[in-house]
Amino acid sequence: MGAYIVRRLLQAIPTVFGVALLTFLLFNAFGPDPVRTALGNHATTEAMASLRHQWGLDKPLALQFLDFLRQIATFDYGRSFVTGDDLGTQLKDGALVSLSVTLPPFVFGGIVNIAIALFIARHRDGVVDKAARALFIAAMSVSALVWVLALQYLLAFKLDWFPINGYEGGWSAVKYLGLPWLIQLLLLMGPDIRLYRALFLADMNADWVRTARAKGAGEGRVLLRHVLPNAWIPIITQNVTTIPFLILGSFLMERFFSIPGIGNLTIDALSRGDLPILKAVTVLGALALVAFNLVNDLLYAVADPRVRLQ
Amino acid sequence: MSMFRLPPALAHALAGVTLVAALAAPASAHAQEKSVLTVPRISQFETLDPARGFGQTETQVVQQVYSLLVSYSYLERPYKLEADLLEAMPTLSPDQLTLTFHLRRGVRFVDNPCFPGGKGREVTSDDVLYSLKRYADGNINTKSWFAMQGAVVGLDDYRAATVKAGPSADLTSRDVAGLRKVDAHTFTIRLTHPNALFLYALTMTPTSIVPHEAVQFYKERFALNPVGTGPFMATRQVDRKGVIRLVRNPDYYRSYPAVGEAGDAAKGLLKDAGKRLPLVDELEMPLIEELQPAALKFLHGDLDWRPMDRANFAKMVRRDPDGTFRLAPEFAGKFAIHAVPSLETDYLLVNMRDPVLGRNKLLRQALAAAFDAQAIVDVLWNGRGRRLNSLVPYDIPGNERETGAVARPHDLALARKLLAQAGYPDGKGLPPLTISFFQTHVAAHNEFDLLKAQLAAVGVQAKGVFMDQPTFTKAAENGNYQLASFGWEADYPDAEDFYQLLYGPNAPPASNWTGYANPAYDKAYETARFMANGPARLEQLRIMNALIAEDVPLIVLFDPLKFGITQAWVGNFKRNLLVQEHMYLSVDMARKRKGVQ
Numbered sequence: 039m040g041a042y043i044v045r046r047l048l049q050a051i052p053t054v055f056g057v058a059l060l061t062f063l064l065f066n067a068f069g070p071d072p073v074r075t076a077l078g079n080h081a082t083t084e085a086m087a088s089l090r091h092q093w094g095l096d097k098p099l100a101l102q103f104l105d106f107l108r109q110i111a112t113f114d115y116g117r118s119f120v121t122g123d124d125l126g127t128q129l130k131d132g133a134l135v136s137l138s139v140t141l142p143p144f145v146f147g148g149i150v151n152i153a154i155a156l157f158i159a160r161h162r163d164g165v166v167d168k169a170a171r172a173l174f175i176a177a178m179s180v181s182a183l184v185w186v187l188a189l190q191y192l193l194a195f196k197l198d199w200f201p202i203n204g205y206e207g208g209w210s211a212v213k214y215l216g217l218p219w220l221i222q223l224l225l226l227m228g229p230d231i232r233l234y235r236a237l238f239l240a241d242m243n244a245d246w247v248r249t250a251r252a253k254g255a256g257e258g259r260v261l262l263r264h265v266l267p268n269a270w271i272p273i274i275t276q277n278v279t280t281i282p283f284l285i286l287g288s289f290l291m292e293r294f295f296s297i298p299g300i301g302n303l304t305i306d307a308l309s310r311g312d313l314p315i316l317k318a319v320t321v322l323g324a325l326a327l328v329a330f331n332l333v334n335d336l337l338y339a340v341a342d343p344r345v346r347l348q
Numbered sequence: 349m350s351m352f353r354l355p356p357a358l359a360h361a362l363a364g365v366t367l368v369a370a371l372a373a374p375a376s377a378h379a380q381e382k383s384v385l386t387v388p389r390i391s392q393f394e395t396l397d398p399a400r401g402f403g404q405t406e407t408q409v410v411q412q413v414y415s416l417l418v419s420y421s422y423l424e425r426p427y428k429l430e431a432d433l434l435e436a437m438p439t440l441s442p443d444q445l446t447l448t449f450h451l452r453r454g455v456r457f458v459d460n461p462c463f464p465g466g467k468g469r470e471v472t473s474d475d476v477l478y479s480l481k482r483y484a485d486g487n488i489n490t491k492s493w494f495a496m497q498g499a500v501v502g503l504d505d506y507r508a509a510t511v512k513a514g515p516s517a518d519l520t521s522r523d524v525a526g527l528r529k530v531d532a533h534t535f536t537i538r539l540t541h542p543n544a545l546f547l548y549a550l551t552m553t554p555t556s557i558v559p560h561e562a563v564q565f566y567k568e569r570f571a572l573n574p575v576g577t578g579p580f581m582a583t584r585q586v587d588r589k590g591v592i593r594l595v596r597n598p599d600y601y602r603s604y605p606a607v608g609e610a611g612d613a614a615k616g617l618l619k620d621a622g623k624r625l626p627l628v629d630e631l632e633m634p635l636i637e638e639l640q641p642a643a644l645k646f647l648h649g650d651l652d653w654r655p656m657d658r659a660n661f662a663k664m665v666r667r668d669p670d671g672t673f674r675l676a677p678e679f680a681g682k683f684a685i686h687a688v689p690s691l692e693t694d695y696l697l698v699n700m701r702d703p704v705l706g707r708n709k710l711l712r713q714a715l716a717a718a719f720d721a722q723a724i725v726d727v728l729w730n731g732r733g734r735r736l737n738s739l740v741p742y743d744i745p746g747n748e749r750e751t752g753a754v755a756r757p758h759d760l761a762l763a764r765k766l767l768a769q770a771g772y773p774d775g776k777g778l779p780p781l782t783i784s785f786f787q788t789h790v791a792a793h794n795e796f797d798l799l800k801a802q803l804a805a806v807g808v809q810a811k812g813v814f815m816d817q818p819t820f821t822k823a824a825e826n827g828n829y830q831l832a833s834f835g836w837e838a839d840y841p842d843a844e845d846f847y848q849l850l851y852g853p854n855a856p857p858a859s860n861w862t863g864y865a866n867p868a869y870d871k872a873y874e875t876a877r878f879m880a881n882g883p884a885r886l887e888q889l890r891i892m893n894a895l896i897a898e899d900v901p902l903i904v905l906f907d908p909l910k911f912g913i914t915q916a917w918v919g920n921f922k923r924n925l926l927v928q929e930h931m932y933l934s935v936d937m938a939r940k941r942k943g944v945q
Contacts, residue, residue, distance in 0.1 A: 070818030074857065077491060081857040088511065089490045120394050121588065122571065187640055195644040202648060203641040204634060205590050294638050298589030302637075306392055311818065 039339075043332065050328040057324040058110055062103050065313055072119055072311035093119055106317060115318040120310050125318050128303065133285050136299030138211060139292065140284040143222035148277060151227060155234030156261050162239060174228035182225055186294050189221050203295045218291040233276065237269040244268070270341040278334040282326035286319065382629035383935045385918075386652050388636045388645070392588045395571035398556035399482045402492040407553045409586070411928045412594055412631060414556035414576035417449060417476065418547050420841075420926040423608030423617060426743050427841045427926050429547055432602070433471065433557060433577065437547075444542035451476070451533040455601050458581040460573075462565035468599075471557060471577055473535040477527050479557045480537075481520045486511035495549035495839070501526030501538040520560070544880035548840035551926070577601070579626040579931035592633040596626055604920070604932060617922055626931035627920070649943040652918050652935060656685065656911040658791070665911070667731045673911075682944050686912045688923040689734065689742045691838035693846060696783075696799075696903040700863040701827040704779065711778075712900035713756065714766035715831075718806045719799065720758040721905040728795055733908040738893050739846040741907040745881045746843030746889050753893040755904055763806045775807025784813045784832040786820035795833060825856035827863055834861075835908075841926065843885075847873050847892050850901055864901035915940070 073089045074081055090096045094105065109115050115125040158167045194202040200217040241247060242265055250264045289301040296302075300319065307315035393405045398414055401407075419432040431437050433455060438447040457468035483489055484496065484507045498504060502525035510519050526538040539546060549555060562575035572585045579602070580594035606621040620627060634651075636642040643660050645651045656664070664679050673687050674680065696719070700706040705715075725733040738753035740746045748754075756762075764774065772778040783799055785792040796812035803810045815823065823829050836859075838845050848854055851873045852865035869892055876888035896902070914921045917939035920932050 071822070074821060075818060077857075082494060082497075083857060085490060085493065086857055088486055092487070092490065092515075122395065122400075122568065190641065191644065195648055198648075202644045202650065203636060207590075294641055296590075296634065296636050296638075296641065302589075 039336075043336075046332050046335070050325075050332075053328055054110065054321065054324055055107075058106060058321055059103070061317055061320045062106055065316065066099060069313070069316075070311045072313050075311035076119065109318075110321050116314055118307075118312050118315055120307075120312045125314055128315070129300065129318060129322065132298065132300040132303045135205075135211075135297060136285060136288070136292070136301060139215060139218055139297055139299055140222065140288055142215075143219045143226060144277075144280070144284055146219075147223045147226040147230065150223075151230040152234055152266075152273070154227075155231045155238060156266065158231070159235045159238035159242060159265075160257060160261060162242075167235075170231070174232055177224070178228040178232075182290055185221055185225060186290055189217065189224075190294060193217060193220070205295070205297045214295065214297070218288070218295050218297065222288065222291065230276075234269070234273065237272055238265050241265045241268045267341075271338055274337050274341055275334055278330050278337060279327070281330050282323060285326060286323055383627075383937050384630045384632055385628040385930060385933055385935050386632040386634070386650065387930060388642050388651055388654055389592070389633045390642070390655075391637055392635060396574045396586060397488075397571045398558060399479075399485070399489045399554050400491075400571065402552070402554050408928060409592060409633065410553040410556060410574070411578065412580040412930060413574040413578040413582060414553065414558065415455075415578050416551055416553070416556055418550045420551060420924070421605065421607075422924055422927060422929070422932050423605055423612050423922055425609045426745060427924075429551065433476075438537075445539045447537045447539070447546070448530075449476070449535055449537070451535075452601060453533055455577050456599050457559050457562075457575055457577055458597055458599070460562065460575045462559070462562040462575055468575075469559075471559075472532045473529040474532075475557050475559060476535055477524075477529060478520050478560050480527060480555065481506065481522075481524065482558065482563070483555050484510070484524075485519070487515035489554060492552060492554040495552055495554075496546075499539060499543055499546055499549065500524075501540055503527070541878065543878040545840070545842060545844060545878055548842060551840065580631050589635055591635070592631075594631045594633075596629050600625055600931075602931075608922075612922070615922075617920055620920060620932075620934060627934040628930075631930055646913065646915075647944065649915065649940070651915075652933070652940075653912055653914040653921060653929075656913050660913075661732070661911060662730065664913070665730075671731060673732075682916055684914050684916065684918075684921070686914065686921060686923045687732075687909045688925065690908050690910045691741050691744060691841060691925050692835050692908055693736060693739055693741050694733075694833075694835040694905045694908060695739070696905065697824065697829070697832040697834050697862050698901055698903065699827055699829050699831070700865075700901055702830050704781070705830055706863070708770050709899060710766050710770035711772065713898075714763045714770055714772075714806070715781075715803070715808070716756045716897075716900050716903045717759045717763035717766060718808065719802050719903055719905070721755075722758070723802070724795070724798060725906050727798055728791075729906075729908065732911065733906040735906050736904050738889075739849070739896070739902075739904055740843045740889075741838065741846075744838060744841045744843060744846075746886065751886055751889050751893055753890070756897055756900075760805055767806055767808070772808075775809065778808060780809035780811045782811045782813050782830045784815065784820060784823060784829040786815060786817045786832075786834065788814045788816060792833070799833075824861040832861075843889055844873075844877055847876070847889070850892075850896065862901040864899065866895055866899060869895045869899075915944070 073086050073093070073095065076089060077085055087096070094102065113126070115129070117124055118128065158170045161167050190202060194200045194217055201214050203214070205211060205214050247260055247264050250260050255264070286300050286304070289305060291297060292299045292301040293305060303315060304319050306312070307319070389405060389408060391405045393401065393409055394403065395401045395406065396409055396413070398410050401410065415433045417433050418429055418437070421428040421430050429437065433452055435450045435452050438449045440447055451471060451473060455471045457463070457471065459466055459468045463469060484493070484503050486493070486507045487510055493507065496503065506519065506522065506524045509522070510517070513519055528536045528538070530536060556576065559575055562573065563570050566573045569585065572588070574582055574586065577597070579597055579600045581597045582594055586592055602625050604620040604623045604625055604627070606618065608617055612618055636645065639657050639659065642651070642654055643657070646654050664676055665673050665685060666676050667673055673685060675683060675685055698705055698712055705712055721735040725731060725735060734742060737748040737755040738751060740748065767773065767775060781803070783796055785796065792814055793812065800810040800812070813829070820832070824832060836846060836849060849859050850862060850864045850869060851860055852870045854860035855863070872888045872891040876885050879885040879888070910923060910925065912921070912923050917936040919934035919936065921929060923929070
């Protein structure tokens with residue numbers, strides 16, 4: 039397994055290099071000029087040249103790219119153009135906040151959604167199954183933005199169950215996170231339960247399930263011991279590859295609830311042309327995807343003893 | 349104000365963690381005895397180091413914690429300069445080159461660990477000269493140097509020296525010929541030429557007075573640890589995100605004004621005259637970047653005032669036939685609206701480098717006659733603006749009431765006639781004109797539809813090009829447009845800030861995006877540029893107005909009104925676009941606790 043991990047990590051190098059090159063070229067070719075964005079109406083040739091020099095943007099592009107590669111290799115992304123803050127601290131703090139927004143509904147929702155999917159799969163084509171399918175399709179047809187706006191209005195403003203928006207560090211954050219968690223739970227339900235239901239149904243008529251039933255196993259045992267374990271691999275794939283996006287945060291939630299996570303940081307960086315943040319978030323996102331794909335493969339071997347990593 | 353009352357079903361679902369919040373929130377809501385003003389920030393500030401920042405979000409916070417030498421009157425209009433950290437406005441020498449300033453005595457920096465023993469000390473001339481040199485440092489100030497560039501003897505050389513020395517060098521002990529300390533409370537500034545605009549530079553937050561101890565003590569963290577003499581002070585490091593909480597500076601030196609404009613007394617705006625500022629104990633500034641949560645928080649009573657956005661304007665405000673605005677019945681009594689002329693002019697840029705428009709003056713004149721600015725105000729802006737006849741907004745000296753400017757009237761017959769003379773009778777032979785917009789949302793499309801219809805009335809076809817702001821900026825700077833919808837907001841309340849938009853040498857990246865270059869215009873601009881307001885200056889403004897009307901390098905449209913909305917428990921609110929209102933506002937906490945009724 040050690041050799042497998044090393045080989046996968048080595049394979050990640052050209053992937054990350056490609057992402058870095060693409061990111062660099064895209065930002066330079068199509069992105070806004072960060073110096074112009076920063077100076078706005080008061081740009082003069084002298085001021086622009088001065089700021090360009092200060093930010094190292096007057097170096098040849100090849101040198102700038104080499105700097106970028108060095109930053110990737112050392113995980114030292116320098117400082118934000120706009121605030122001058124150390125990006126390592128900003129990204130770490132932002133990632134923790136983003137995880138506090140996305141992880142609880144991800145974990146809680148994962149467990150609940152698997153349970154609900156098992157339940158409705160067991161009652162396939164019954165009233166519960168039909169009603170659930172209709173409900174989830176209807177819910178998924180409504181955009182996430184509408185859910186955010188509607189639930190913020192209804193649950194926070196009209197019913198006063200939650201603060202409308204805001205954030206504080208530490209345990210005080212919990213009171214502000216209740217509504218974002220609830221909205222994410224609702225948003226996850228439709229796609230997750232439909233996927234899990236389909237996975238469970240595919241196994242429910244399998245030979246080994248029929249055999250288990252023939253041997254007299256109860257329906258609960260059949261579902262938990264024979265159906266669920268066989269669906270683990272696609273469930274792991276779906277969930278583990280989602281984890282990098284949890285770290286990158288939920289743009290909508292963070293924006294509408296004023297939560298200072300990576301999502302909000304990225305939107306601000308986009309609007310201000312803060313290239314160091316954008317480059318860091320893009321490359322770290324790519325690295326996280328590579329890493330969690332590896333974790334995904336490793337977990338396959340844990341979930342299914344037949345899988346051999348070579 | 350926000351209560352966290354979780355229903356039983358949800359309480360079970362979200363388990364114990366939410367219980368912590370349920371217990372915590374009501375306690376904090378009712379234990380509050382101090383008067384607290386809560387106003388939103390709409391975006392993150394970059395830095396609270398005054399010399400480094402220069403944006404609206406920075407200004408909103410910096411004005412609360414630092415002081416300037418000169419500021420604007422809160423109540424008087426047109427906007428008027430007044431002494432802030434000074435005992436009186438500076439005096440000007442007979443040669444109009446030397447300004448003498450006398451600092452107020454006894455003004456102290458707030459207590460802070462950066463001072464020996466943590467006790468703030470008195471502000472002196474040394475602090476002012478130190479702050480002005482920091483402002484001029486090319487490694488520190490990359491954004492607002494334009495305001496003092498070339499204005500003070502020796503200061504440009506000082507800036508060049510700082511750039512050469514690099515960011516780690518501190519040259520503030522170096523002598524600058526134009527900055528002289530006379531005594532601990534008196535100093536002079538020597539100008540390079542007579543310059544009536546110079547004092548405006550001292551109203552900009554980057555010239556705020558900072559103590560060297562704080563800069564040296566906090567180093568990079570000075571951006572988040574303001575130490576000033578302003579009406580409020582930070583008791584701990586300020587967070588860019590979340591809520592900024594500032595407390596009253598007990599030693600703040602200014603009082604509520606006793607003079608306003610006509611009608612202010614009747615509105616109750618002078619009842620607190622002479623009271624020590626600020627009028628509230630604490631100032632909270634939560635960061636809320638999206639419109640819906642900000643609007644909901646205001647309606648819920650969590651915010652005391654906010655600017656009114658277009659969507660909420662349509663829902664909450666009615667316009668009477670006489671043009672006045674009032675709140676819709678369901679909101680009247682709960683809130684108060686405040687409308688003021690902005691310091692902004694909206695116009696259409698005409699690209700003078702364009703082969704079709706740039707070489708055909710008659711065509712540009714025809715377009716100016718075809719566009720109907722009043723219809724734009726009425727249809728697109730629900731009447732929230734006033735048609736302009738010159739580049740200068742209404743509340744700025746040099747406006748059309750003073751110059752007597754008259755724009756080319758909206759006249760379709762005249763437009764058709766000019767169009768024919770331009771070689772395009774009824775628009776025949778004229779390719780569709782492109783109109784560029786720096787936004788992509790529906791409002792820009794609505795604006796285009798109206799402009800297109802106005803052009804179609806004289807036979808001219810139009811195409812819309814919708815871009816984000818950076819793309820638009822690139823296109824405009826490079827001359828890749830024909831007509832473009834744009835506007836300019838005053839950096840300081842002077843006509844010069846608007847006429848410089850057409851000054852030939854201000855080619856991109858500076859602000860003349862039209863490519864207009866007319867020696868007669870440039871000469872009038874250079875003559876008027878640094879003059880004090882008065883008949884001689886107005887004469888130069890009239891020359892420029894006439895040239896704009898004749899050459900049509902841009903088509904002036906209107907001055908939008910700015911709207912704000914306050915809770916009924918907020919007193920003394922008068923919208924001021926140049927100074928933050930916060931320290932002048934009072935809050936009736938008994939009413940505030942009852943919430944929106």
